[in-house]
Amino acid sequence: MMVDGVTDIFRRVLETGEVGTESDFFALGGDSLLATRVLSAIARKYGVELSFDDFVLASTPGTLARRIASATP
Amino acid sequence: MRVIVVGAGLAGLTAATDLAAGGAQVSVVEARDRVGGRTHGIEVAPGSWVDAGAAYLGERHTELNALLAELGLKTTPTTMTGESRFALGHGDQTRPGRFPPLSAVALGDMFELLDELTRTIRLDAPWLTPNASYLDSVTALEWAQRKLTHPDSQLFFPLFLGEMMAADPADVSVLHMAFYLSSGGGTRYLNAFEGGAQQDRVYGGAHQICEELAARLGDRIRLGEAVRAIRQNSAEVVVCTDSGELRGDVAVVAVPPLLAQAIDFTPALPVRRATQFTRGCAVKVHLVYPGPLWRAQGLSGWSVSAQGPLLSTVDDSPADGSVGVLTGFVTGLQAHRFSALNTPTQRGEAVAHAAHLFPDLPPPIGFYVTDWVHEEYSHGCYAALFGPGDWIRHGPHLRTPHQRVHWAGTETSTEFFGLMEGAVRSGHRVAAEILTRHYSLGGTA
Structure with missing residues (x-):
């Protein structure tokens, strides 16, 4: 499941296990610098390059996974 | 026990305060008149x-x-509201937040690489980091040329390093870069305002910390006396200034390594304090306006520019709202170029740059340039930059006493190196070192 993969990326970058599908990245202490690391990891893992603005609009593993899926050819 | 402290910065005055509290008879010698x-x-x-x-x-x-709490000093948050301005070569842009209009994936790739690197650092002994001899032999510039393939990360990397550690990438080893980022709490913490290393300022100014410490130390501090030489033998240490000599049992040298190196030691230091070290290249510019006028346009005062002189700006207006202050940071290579200009040219460039970033700004009512690169008694800011080979050569000796001479200063702290916190920690550490050594030898106050 893509959402599990995105959740794992959140956990690694935020250095916390407390991440669920609906956890908001910024509410968990994420900031723009850490967000770029998530986007870098997503690009490597799924081959999808999202922008920072995309991330701001989809900052939970669930919404982000849907965004990646819709961008995947 | 008589202790002579050389340098009345945060490290020296913290050490002097602890030593005096521990019963030592302390004198502090300071080259500046402040x-x-x-x-x-x-x-x-x-x-x-x-x-x-x-x-x-x-x-x-x-x-x-x-320390602030002890001295009764307050902090004030650096909260930023409003949009940022960016001049990064694709036309000027106004955007919410601090994130630059560059490829997030490219910057993320760069931060992932930096994070991977900082994780490997042995903070207690950076020279023992796995692969240290390689990391200490390559400059951050060479590393970036090899690792950063996207034009956006190539553009942003020197700006980031300039802002984080006032370094041009050619001046520091990869080991020092990774150490610095790790020492400050990691890239995210060091970069962040809210929840990071720039969360607060000292209300009324950070200079008050040393002024308050000095007020408590009173006439134990001697200003305007540059230390030229330190001699020692089995009986005592003698600190020589232009106007005389001070005799003590122990000395603390709490000045940056490049200045410590310039002192004439007898006997000579077994290991130099610095070889490739260069000066941190930071010039701070303050533009004063009748008020924080950019806020009326919904702007925070934060900006990032690829071209100098003001590589970044921040709203540093005093909390009382009396005036608006835009602080410009001129770092890295730009600092060298800018500090070579005469004052009217500096003013012209800075005012024009600010007006370009924040349209409709009137001419400033006040203008100040603080050139730390050429400060005779700092030799650079934020801190000394360790070049290739420096950590392996000097790292193991940074804190090793030279007989009766002990070392302090933010550059001797592997925690929060280069920051005020590192200076304060080094002051506490050196005082404890001296008091422990003295009393364990059966000494009395």
């Missing part, structure tokens, strides 16, 4: 001060926060 070292205040309006030097702190700076 205390504070790399903290310095400028009064931009009656009673309103801005920081010409070190300014920011965060929650993890526990020793500094404790």
Whole structure:
């Protein structure tokens, strides 16, 4: 499941296990610098390059996974 | 026990305070006609001060926060509201937040690489980091040329390093870059305002810390006496200034390594204090306006520019709202270029740059340039830059006493190196070192 993969990326970058599908990245202490690391990891893992603005609009593993899926050819 | 402290910056005065509290008879010798070292205040309006030097702190700076509390000094948050301005070569842009209009994936790739690197650092002994000999032999510039393939990360990397550590990438080894980022709490913490190392400023200015410490130390501090030589034998240590000699049992040298190196030691130091070290290249510019006028346009005062002189700006207006202050940071290569200009040219460039970033700004009512690169008694800011080979050669000796001479200063702290917190920690560490050594040898106060 893509959402599990995105959740794992959140956990690694935020250095916390407390991440669920609906956890908001910024509410968990994420900031723009850490967000770029998530986007870098997503690009490597799924081959999808999202922008920072995309991330701001989809900052939970669930919404982000849907965004990646819709961008995947 | 008589202790002579050389340098009345944060490290020296913290050490002197602890040593005096521990029963030592302390004298502090300072070359400048003021205390504070790399903290310095400028009064931009009656009673309103801005920081010409070190300014920011965060929650993890526990020793500094404790010291502020002891001295009755307050902090004020650096909260930014409004949009940022970016001049990064694709036309000027106004955007919410601090994120630059560059490829997030490319910057993320860069931060992932930096994070991977900082994780490997042995903070207690950076020279023992796995692969240290390689990391210490390559400059950050060479590393970036090899690792950063996207034009956006190539553009952003020198700006980031300039802002984080006032370094041109050619001046520091990869080991020093990774150490610095790790020492400051990691890339995210060091970069962040809210929740990071720039969360707060000292209300009324960071220069008050040393002024308050100095007030308590009273006439134990001698200003305007540059130390030229330190001699020692089995009986005592003699600190020589232009106007005389001070005799003690122990000395603390609490000045940056490049200045410590310039002191004539007898017997000579077994290991030099610095070889490739270069000066941190930071020039701070303050533009004073009748008020924080950019806020009326919904702008925060934060900006990032690829071209100098003001590589970044931040709203440093005093909390009382008396005036608006835009602080410009000129770092890295730009600092060298800018500091070579005459004052009218500096002013012309800085005012034009600010007006370009924040349209409709009138000419400033005040203008200040603080050139730390050429400060005779700092030799650079934020801190000394360790070049290739320096960590392996000098790292193991940074804190090793030279007989009766002990070392302090932010560059001797592997925790929060280069920051006020590192200076305070080094002061506590050196005082404890001296008091323990003295009393364990059966000494009396």
